Amino acid sequence: MILAAEQQSAEVTDWAARIGWVVGLLAFVAFVYWLMRQGWKWRGSLQSDLPELPGVPAEPGDTKLAMTGRYHGSTTAGQWLDRIVAHGLGTRSRVELTLTDSGLAVVRPGAQDFFVPVGALREARLDKGIAGKVLAEGGLLIVTWAHGDKLIDSGFRSDHAAGQSEWVDTLNDMIKTTEGTAR
Numbered sequence: 001m002i003l004a005a006e007q008q009s010a011e012v013t014d015w016a017a018r019i020g021w022v023v024g025l026l027a028f029v030a031f032v033y034w035l036m037r038q039g040w041k042w043r044g045s046l047q048s049d050l051p052e053l054p055g056v057p058a059e060p061g062d063t064k065l066a067m068t069g070r071y072h073g074s075t076t077a078g079q080w081l082d083r084i085v086a087h088g089l090g091t092r093s094r095v096e097l098t099l100t101d102s103g104l105a106v107v108r109p110g111a112q113d114f115f116v117p118v119g120a121l122r123e124a125r126l127d128k129g130i131a132g133k134v135l136a137e138g139g140l141l142i143v144t145w146a147h148g149d150k151l152i153d154s155g156f157r158s159d160h161a162a163g164q165s166e167w168v169d170t171l172n173d174m175i176k177t178t179e180g181t182a183r
Contacts, residue, residue, distance in 0.1 A: 040085055047086035051148045053114035056107060060115070061100035065170055069158040071095035071108055072133040077122075077144050077151035083131035084152060088112040090131075095156060099170065104143065106154070116145045118178050124171035126164055130155035141167055 074089040076082040083090050093111040097104065103117040122145055126138040130153065133140070141156045141164045158164050 040090070043083070043090075044085045047084055049148075050084070050086045050150060053087050053089075053112065053147070054117065056105045056113050056115045057102065060098065060105050061102045063098055063100055065097075065099040065167060067095075067097045067156070067158050067160075067163065067167065069095055069097070069156055071106065071111075072140065072155040072157060073131050074152050074154040075131050077153045080127075080130050080153070087114075089152070089154075097156060097167075099167070099174075104145075104171075116143070116147075118174060120146045121171060121175050121178070122146060122151060123175065124168045126168055127155075133157075138164075143171065 071093050073092060074084045076084065085091075088111050091108075091111045093108040096107040098107070099105075101118065103115055103119075104121065105113075105115050107113045121143070124141065124143050127140050127142045128135055128137045130140060130142065133155065135157065139157065139161060141158065143154050143156070145152055145154070158167075
């Protein structure tokens with residue numbers, strides 16, 4: 001009989017408190033997500049002075065180089081953390097790059113395509129990062145180009161990284177040739 005008196009029933013879970021904590025946590029996560037979205041929209045409105053992106057011409061010319069890979073975004077040139085979100089330039093996506101005598105065609109399934117005329121190209125280099133994406137040294141192809149009165153760095157990662165050096169050399173040769181004929 002003494003054993004029966006010492007036994008206690010198991011603690012009952014306070015479901016109301018647990019549900020309250022879960023709902024509170026979900027509300028907090030939703031609020032943080034909403035704040036991030038508002039920040040993205042605010043950044044886009046600050047960059048609304050950026051002109052519309054030129055579309056890919058129907059006949060861009062003969063292909064010099066072609067590449068498939070990832071588009072990692074665009075930033076203000078020289079400021080690798082200042083992401084540009086206007087006109088969809090901040091949207092990461094798959095990409096098909098095509099370099100012709102008339103410029104660089106950037107075709108992005110699910111995002112806005114754009115074209116960089118050869119006269120707007122300023123520099124190409126291999127780097128390690130761009131807003132929100134850091135890779136090994138030389139893992140990212142960065143193309144600097146002028147749009148309106150702004151210089152923009154756009155970051156691309158090829159499916160075959162070994163070919164990115166050829167892109168840098170070819171783009172920089174085109175830029176030097178274009179600058180030489182413009183003078």
